[in-house]
Amino acid sequence: MSLVTQISDVVTQLGTEIKTTRSQIGDLASLATTAKSNVVAAINELEGSIAGAGATINDTTTSTSSVWSSQKTSDQITGAVSGLLNGAPAALDTLKELADAIGDDASYAASTTTALGNRLRVDAAQGLTSTQQTQGRSNLDVYGTNDIGDPTTDFVAVLTAALA
Secondary structure, three states, X not given: OOHHHHHHHHHHHHXXXXXXXXXXXXXXXXXXXXXXOOHHHHHHHHHHXXXXXXXXXXXXXXXXXXXXXXXXXXXXXXHHHHHHHOOXXXXXXXXXXXXXXXXXXXXXXXXXXXXXXXOOOOOOOOOOOHHHHHHHHHHHOOOOOOOOOOHHHHHHHHHHHHHO
16 A cells, blocks of 8 residues: 555545544534634633522522522531431430341331230230140249149149048
8 A cells, every 4th residue: 555545544534533523512603602613712601601690508598599508408407317316315316226126127016016916915805725825824823833733733632631
């Protein structure tokens, strides 16, 4: 390949890339600024209009053209957190501490309801299975040292003593 051919190919390739780049950038006439002949002038005009239209700090009211100061924002966050905690003790003032307190049980309400359903009631009659009745007597120490003992055994002992 001759030098002339190589230079011609480079110039053709360069021209193609310049056209591609210009088409990607767009036409300066389509800029929405008054400075349409120079990209730097258009950027400077845009920067000036943004700086002039900036929001003002106003801690008394909110609007689309004003913002709170960092101190007002911090106070609002602190107030919201305080309202959420509502005086909760330090041991229960984070979600982690609450999760630890309920034993990380995702179904805590159902577990508590089940546990309450399994308690031995003293305020109402209950339909218990024989296994549940035996466990209830054991839990209450009905036949232990704090009671008169097994009614069948005690009856036999009293009867035997009376007949002797």
